[in-house]
Amino acid sequence: MEFRPDPELEAFRQTVRTFLREKLPVDLAHLSIGMFSPREAMSRWQAILHGQGWAAPSWPVDRGGTGWSVEQRLIFDDECSAAGTPTQDTFAQKLLGPVLNHFATPEQWQEHAPPILKGERKWCQGFSEPGAGSDLASLRTKAERRGDHYVVNGQKIWTTNAHRADWIFLLVRTDPEARKQAGISFLLVDMKTPGITVRPIWGIDGHHHLNEVFFDEVEVPAANLIGAENMGWSITKFLLNNEHAYTADLPLLKRYRGEMRRLAVTQSVGGTRLIDRPEVAHRIALFETELRAVEMMVQRTAALHGDQGHFAHAMGSMLKLRGTDLQQRMSVFMVELLGDSGAVADTQSTNDLAAEMFFRRASTIYGGSSEVQRGIVAKLMFGL
């Protein structure tokens, strides 16, 4: 056990910082505090990363990635967040990517990976269904094999960015007889295929990120099946088990900290700056302490590297529990710090923070709700 900073990682941080200073266009920086970047900005930024050879921070070198360690990737994310870069396409990079790299045929990989690396194709994820939320395996969208095609019928919901995506990766039921997990397959579908209808879901943050996606006799080439038929559940488990150190969204929490500090010194009440009010300083200081603990918990989880044992998995769940809870408490307090304008929806300056706060109510719901995470932790840690 040893807590001196690693000089190689420090050097890496400097490299990233220099790159960002030199290569991040001013008009792409700080476009939003937490939510998705505009599609156009993402594409431009992805192309710049591709030019640098940093197109896929989480992929291995022989697949066009950087081969970075989890620690390096956390530093990269930290610096990108501080510099305010656009986001990358998380669905393509972190969810589909590992699946392509691990399960795709060479032909499949060649068709789908390069457009991701270059920022030319955006993906969305078709997992949840109206009747299958926390109980994902009860999904009912079905794909029937007819010749060299699957014909897909059914409905997905909560599909983030379906309206901006080019392709979707889908879980479908290919064997209606098999029990729950057993009959599920993993399918890649072009969003332009006839029979797909995207219907917007407006969120309580006043934005349109989520969608319903309807499939009506959608023909999908059988070549778009990843892995074998009916092995979709094990692919899903592989995909969901990947990123334990990321569940707390540390860069977001750090941006919140920055925002609070900014408000504390720029806002005042009765001529007194907020930071000079003890109750405000007290609250922010407590948040900062907790954030420091979460940050170290992320480091600990990162240091478990590829470990897929019970403890790593449980740490991912615990990080999500604590990180998202902190997210929600911090963002509510940020809005409180706004004072009167914290109530107002239509001013650009404050709307970002309030919309961000409303949006983050979902953090404890998606990606395995807090209730599901508690169940996982109890089972993994105590066999309860």
Added chain:
Amino acid sequence: MEFRPDPELEAFRQTVRTFLREKLPVDLAHLSIGMFSPREAMSRWQAILHGQGWAAPSWPVDRGGTGWSVEQRLIFDDECSAAGTPTQDTFAQKLLGPVLNHFATPEQWQEHAPPILKGERKWCQGFSEPGAGSDLASLRTKAERRGDHYVVNGQKIWTTNAHRADWIFLLVRTDPEARKQAGISFLLVDMKTPGITVRPIWGIDGHHHLNEVFFDEVEVPAANLIGAENMGWSITKFLLNNEHAYTADLPLLKRYRGEMRRLAVTQSVGGTRLIDRPEVAHRIALFETELRAVEMMVQRTAALHGDQGHFAHAMGSMLKLRGTDLQQRMSVFMVELLGDSGAVADTQSTNDLAAEMFFRRASTIYGGSSEVQRGIVAKLMFGL
């Protein structure tokens, strides 16, 4: 809906206050902050109350009680608490009393009620068993009818003050064939009966309040059976459903408030009184606000009077949940306010508060744990 104070109740409060000022002996006042008063003090105080005609605040007039409304009793308790009187025998007054008044034969009443009123006989409650905590109905202590006696064998646990009590009221299994609740009876037993062994349980507060009580072939006259054989469970439900407005122990919370205020103005750090430190004032002010809400919730519950409907019952459970949680948080903070002496076990001045705090960890366990209360509320309020 109308919030003006009731002049009759205000006048009643003055009457109680005058009585306490005139009749409470100085050497009986403020003997402890929260826990049981010494037996001797209780007896002397009960005799004084008896002389005043106030021996049983919760009993009807024709049974030797005061016939006070719940509101009057709350005022009486409030004033007694402020004046620091010894406690009355809760087990006799509030648990056994209503049972005697409702189910006892005239002979039984005549034998047991007057000694309670005069303070001559102390009672304890024999309900819990090692295998029957939250699941009370699974109790196994059995009473076999042999002629005009029952013979009791088994074990009770968590028996508060068994070592100081003269009698015990017991739940026993009289029909081993019947299912759970059905075969239980309610029995009164003299603690001097041969075959009863009391073994102390030392608590984490360093005190001996609790006991195990063992019954080995204990002969109890059949005349000591309350109600019919095997109707003990309905008596128990009657007894436990009685006092919804009391579950939060409001007088205790008010004493805590007084204690915090006292510490805040008498203790200092670096020459600054605690009350002048913002973080201390902030915490106490928050507690006081919450206490004010609990106090009004008690009033609301009291105003439901004899109502035994779902809502009154649920209010009792909610009051217990919130009141005991507040108890624990306040008592922990009280100990924090003690500073260095908060760590020390053997100084009389501070030990009271710390022991009190440790003792109150049980508040969320006994009398239906918080988990049980939540289940009751969910069921009564939502049918879940």
Added chain:
Amino acid sequence: MDFTLNTEQQLLSDSVARFIQTEYDFETRAKSVGSGDQRRASRWDTFAANGWLAAAVPGDLGGWGGTAVETAVISQQLGRALFAGPWLGSAVLATQVLIASGNQALIREWLPLLCDGSRRLALAYSEQGARGIAHIVETRATKDGATHRISGRKTLVLGGLGVDAFIVSARSDGAINDRNGVGLFLVAADAAGLSMTATKLHDGTEAADLAFEEVPATVISSNAADGLDGLEYGLSHAMLALCAELVGCMERSIEITAEYLRTRKQFGVPIGSFQSLQHRMADMVAEMELARSMLFAALASFENDDVATHRRVLDGAKTLITTAARNVCGQGIQLHGGIGMTEECAIGHYFKRAVVADALFGSSSLHEAACAAALQDELRAVHA
């Protein structure tokens, strides 16, 4: 005290409930909020015809002679439906401030018109640097012959769109924080030099920002102490209304959520059968009942106590109740899962109202600090 509605109050409550049921269901509300034409949708004529606008206006001024209790009864019902019209801003806040101002001439002139719904006022008192605290005022009033001229900016003028005139707080003397020097003025909505920016709050309700440049104004109370006292008294009345509204919000949130738990299935069973969710619901309803109790405590204090005491209790109530509302409605979203995050589901709107409510009339942290300061003053005075 009496916690049940008397006959008149019950009729009042029923009449509002009937209006909600027949003319203001969630869909109607959503449409009116979306259309930007809330004033018509708010059916001010109905409010007048039913006497709601006169319910808490003293009898000798042509009202029904009710108190803040009647305001609370109406507000709670409106809170259940998330009523988005200018009830709080005009019917409570402006009306009560006008009454409390003591300017008999203006009261006699305006009050009948406010009660019959033919005229509407709004109160412009907060500023970005005041954050809802009444005595912090930068807006200046200077005497100009027979009239006054007002210059400055006001924020969060509730119900300010379409009013006939504004009541405006402005300072003729003293520094930003001084209690002395703050008066109340009446400004016609079409006065020269007054410009208005319509704003929409997160919950869809309308407000306005006002900018004053040498705007001519009529004095309501130039007497500094009277002006501020009247303003604060009216604000207290409105804070009670807001607290009652939030209790209504929580009631309905809990009902909606309970219904969802009974019908929504996951893993083949209604999710209400999961113990963790049952217990969550129990905690939510307990928090609501505690908040309702705090509302009652604040109503009682407003009725019975001196100004310093009732302000302190109201500060506490504002904090406790908005915090409870954010918790309860936030958990409502959580228990709904994804659907709770959507604009079309009612639950999220209740949460939004709770967030807006926290920003109105001063945020929780400000009120908590005020409670702490009041406690310090009290204890320092007693233990000097």
Added chain:
Amino acid sequence: MDFTLNTEQQLLSDSVARFIQTEYDFETRAKSVGSGDQRRASRWDTFAANGWLAAAVPGDLGGWGGTAVETAVISQQLGRALFAGPWLGSAVLATQVLIASGNQALIREWLPLLCDGSRRLALAYSEQGARGIAHIVETRATKDGATHRISGRKTLVLGGLGVDAFIVSARSDGAINDRNGVGLFLVAADAAGLSMTATKLHDGTEAADLAFEEVPATVISSNAADGLDGLEYGLSHAMLALCAELVGCMERSIEITAEYLRTRKQFGVPIGSFQSLQHRMADMVAEMELARSMLFAALASFENDDVATHRRVLDGAKTLITTAARNVCGQGIQLHGGIGMTEECAIGHYFKRAVVADALFGSSSLHEAACAAALQDELRAVHA
């Protein structure tokens, strides 16, 4: 950074674990704590023989050359067993303050004797009006020829019974709050004018209160700045030890509770099958892992950062970790039910240790206030 124990650390950890297992189980501990003869039971010879007393002593001073990390490794194991001997007071606190004092002559004289266990020191620094804050000192030191004379009172001298000498902080100049004027002195345990009162803390550990009346003392660091700096540096080391100990406490509390949940039955099933208890356990372990992460963050800061920064991080760590320990161990009692309230059940003792820990070296509220003040200083300096 490396979060796994290296070979030496693993050996160290294992050797302590073996000692605990073979010679210090819960019963042995209970006996030694009850007997009042903890010093013999603490097996100081074993501590010396295994090198634990020298583990964090620099190599050039005859130690093993470890750091606070080695102290933490040992403390965590001892925390698991609630070790009640003078480890924290003598082996960590007094030893590290002596080292940090920079008085080479005294260090050369005492350190070998402390490491081989033949002599023991304790630190007397806190006072009732100081509450663990080092620079608040009322005890006076006056020069008297070649020696100094000390007068005043010290509280909570950990491990103070049976030591050979005390390190004492005393003020030769300045007011109670001044950082200048505080020096460190060595006072023989049998010095004239020194009187000692043995105290027992809630967790059974021993401490002492000291009263000094013109007690002759040797200067360790009369240089005011050096003395206080050394004292605070040693205190930081001991705070880390205490935090590590609490992580050990939480680990064991959770293990004990999990085991209880698996075996204890109610309603015919192990209580660990109830979802609400499973989720509670998940929250407890998540809180523990967050606390462990905070410990690591504090260790890292102590190693890498300047004094002002590491003190701030340690202030945060002390608060976050003692709060976590009180929560986790308190919930441990709750999940045990009645049995958890008894002296003979281990779980309550872990809670008691957490309560004592909060009072040591300054309570949570003081440390939180210190964090808030540091944040204010930082932000004011940047945004003047």
